[in-house]
Amino acid sequence: MRRADATEEPAAFERRVYRNAAAHHYMKIGLVLESGERNIGAVQFKQLIVSAVRDLYGEVGGAFNFDVLCYDESALTAVLRVYNSGLVKLWSALTLLGSYKNKLCAVRVMQVSPFLLALSGNSRELDLD
Amino acid sequence: MALFMDLNVSFSEDKTVLKNIIETAAHLGYSTVAINYTLEFHHKKQEIPKPRPVLDLFEKLPVVQGKSKSITVLNRLTVVATDPSHFRPTAEYKAFDLVAVIPKTEKLFQAACMNFDVNIICVAMSEKLGFFIKRAPVNVAIERGVFFEISYTPAIRDSTLRRYTISNALSLTEICKGKNVIVSSGAEKAIELRGPYDIANLGIVFGLSTEDAKDAVSTNCRSVCLHGKTRSTAFGIIHTMKKSQPANKTEEEDEEEEEEGGPPRKIIKLEK
Numbered sequence: 001m002r003r004a005d006a007t008e009e010p011a012a013f014e015r016r017v018y019r020n021a022a023a024h025h026y027m028k029i030g031l032v033l034e035s036g037e038r039n040i041g042a043v044q045f046k047q048l049i050v051s052a053v054r055d056l057y058g059e060v061g062g063a064f065n066f067d068v069l070c071y072d073e074s075a076l077t078a079v080l081r082v083y084n085s086g087l088v089k090l091w092s093a094l095t096l097l098g099s100y101k102n103k104l105c106a107v108r109v110m111q112v113s114p115f116l117l118a119l120s121g122n123s124r125e126l127d128l129d
Numbered sequence: 130m131a132l133f134m135d136l137n138v139s140f141s142e143d144k145t146v147l148k149n150i151i152e153t154a155a156h157l158g159y160s161t162v163a164i165n166y167t168l169e170f171h172h173k174k175q176e177i178p179k180p181r182p183v184l185d186l187f188e189k190l191p192v193v194q195g196k197s198k199s200i201t202v203l204n205r206l207t208v209v210a211t212d213p214s215h216f217r218p219t220a221e222y223k224a225f226d227l228v229a230v231i232p233k234t235e236k237l238f239q240a241a242c243m244n245f246d247v248n249i250i251c252v253a254m255s256e257k258l259g260f261f262i263k264r265a266p267v268n269v270a271i272e273r274g275v276f277f278e279i280s281y282t283p284a285i286r287d288s289t290l291r292r293y294t295i296s297n298a299l300s301l302t303e304i305c306k307g308k309n310v311i312v313s314s315g316a317e318k319a320i321e322l323r324g325p326y327d328i329a330n331l332g333i334v335f336g337l338s339t340e341d342a343k344d345a346v347s348t349n350c351r352s353v354c355l356h357g358k359t360r361s362t363a364f365g366i367i368h369t370m371k372k373s374q375p376a377n378k379t380e381e382e383d384e385e386e387e388e389e390g391g392p393p394r395k396i397i398k399l400e401k
Contacts, residue, residue, distance in 0.1 A: 034320050055288060092334045095327040098285035106320045108157075109327055124195050 022114035025087045026069070029094060031076040034104040042071045045078060049090075052097040057089055066090055069116075077110075079119060087112075131347035132160035133325035134354070136205065136227065136249070137280055137313035140164050140181075146318065148186050153319040155191040155200040161354070163203040163227055165315070170215050177221040180204035203354065205229060207251065210237050218246050227357040229278065235260035242266035242275065248357045249276050249311070252301050254294040255283040262304045271309045276353050277301055279335060279345075280315035281328065298335035307341035311349045 031045070040048075046068050053062040064086035071078040082090050094107040111119050135154055141147050147164070154162045166178040183190070183202040190199035205227035210216050211234070222228050229249035232238040241250050243266055250270065252258065270277070279298045283290035302310060312332055316322045323331070325346050332342025359365035 032320065034318075056291070088330060088333050091327065091330045095323050095331050096281075096284050096291065098321070104318065104320045106323070109324060112326075 021084070023083060024081050025084055025112060025114050026116045026119055027080045027082070027087075027091070027109060028111040028119045029078055029080060030108045030110055031078075031100075032106045032108055033076070033100060037103070038074065038076065040076065040100075041073065042068065045071055045076075048097070048100060049080075049094065053090060053093040056093045056096055061089065062093075064089065079116075081116075084114075131343075131351070133158055133346050134161040134163075134350035135159045135314050135316075135322070135325075135346075136161075136163040136203070136311060136350050136353060137165050137207075137229075137278065137315045138162050138322075139315060139317045140166050140178075141317065144186060149319040150316060150322065151186070151200065151202065152191045153322050155193050157322060157324045158194045159200065159325060160193050160196065160198070161201040161203060161350070163205040163313075165205045165207055165229075166225070167207045167209065169209045170211070177219070178206070179221075180206075180224055203227060203357075205249075207231060209233070210241070213237060213240060216241075216245055216247075223361055227353065228360065233259070235263075238262070239266045242270035242273075246360065247275060248353050248360070249278045251278045251280070252297055254280050254297055254315075255290050257293055258297050258300065262300055264304050267305050271305060274309075274352065274356050276309045276311050276349060276356075277305060279310060279312045281312060281323070281331060282315040282317070282321050285321055285323075295335065302336035307337045309349065310337065310341065310345050311353060312342075312345040313350075 031040070031048075049066075049068075050062075056062070064083065066080055066082040066086060069079045069081050080090070091109065091112070094109060097105065097107050099105060111122060113119060138147075138150055138154065141150075151162060164180070164183075166180065168177060190202065192199050203226040204224070206222060206225040207229040208216050209231045213236075216230055218228075227248045228246070229251055230237075230241050230245055230247045231251045231253055232241045233253070238250070238260065241247060252262070267277075279294070279301065281294065284294040285291075310332075312328050312335070314322050328346050329339075329343040332345050333339060335342075337345060362368040
């Protein structure tokens with residue numbers, strides 16, 4: 001959708017239709033640590049996910065690519081991008097991730113979508129007055 | 130849209146822990162949780178635990194995320210059976226909304242599938258399954274409306290337990306073809322809980338199809354709850370209850386209600 005310029009003309013919209021299924025899925029995730037620790041760098045964060053995938057699927061099953069698109073160190077949230085074929089594996093590895101440095105932790109998957117734009121807002125967090 | 134349920138949350142004496150778990154479950158989007166009381170037989174006379182009222186914990190139950198309703202809390206009893214004499218449906222069982230059994234031997238598994246009056250049969254996930262699950266008793270259990278439970282918390286705790294969980298779950302889902310399976314947490318801490326959509330995805334790893342995996346946390350759990358309600362009735366048709374007598378009468382009588390005509394129908398009220 002594109003908003004028309006601020007003239008008197010009626011708003012113009014552009015309709016875009018995806019002919020094919022999107023190749024990627026995007027996931028917005030948050031890491032919760034029981035100890036409340038917050039100093040995890042982006043590299044450590046990705047390493048944590050990679051090792052979780054390898055723990056569950058091994059070298060062969062865990063050989064798929066995914067990217068950490070952005071990572072917020074203060075809130076421990078990140079946006080991941082993964083090919084559709086790896087989504088179930090990545091998601092289940094995140095679900096079964098239970099400890100970080102021998103401390104309990106959990107990954108809360110907040111949103112999953114084939115469109116990155118969809119992650120810009122979350123209707124479940126809206127405060128309706 | 131089907132509501133999500135987690136029918137296995139471990140009871141804990143510590144009120145703050147239990148409160149925390151229920152609050153987290155509500156936040157993750159579960160509409161119903163069942164607090165699990167485990168009954169293990171160490172000596173001959175084991176006392177059956179009594180369910181605690183939930184209102185001890187909360188003045189007001191937490192609101193489910195994305196809904197404007199508060200969470201429903203049920204009570205569930207799990208009997209760990211190593212001997213056929215361990216499962217005796219007594220009046221104490223009726224205090225619970227759900228009754229589950231963990232059969233430890235093949236014979237008991239068969240008996241549980243065929244004729245135990247239970248709602249859920251748990252397949253032990255934290256140990257190697259000592260027997261093969263056979264198709265015939267499982268089919269009878271499916272016919273009777275008994276559900277099989279996979280609990281995922283052991284898989285989070287330890288990598289060995291994870292292997293057992295996945296292999297036991299795969300052998301179960303292979304035999305029952307994804308029907309009558311529920312996936313629940315068995316969490317003892319709030320951090321061990323996972324969101325309902327995560328579990329629906331995890332079900333795929335356990336060998337369920339995408340739809341079956343989602344049913345395992347939603348519609349199948351609802352069926353279990355309804356099946357639990359029929360336990361207090363006769364064949365789900367007749368429900369008898371004591372009617373409080375007016376003060377001038379001393380004699381107590383059981384009042385019986387019966388629905389006549391038409392096919393047999395559940396007269397318990399179906400919720401939602």
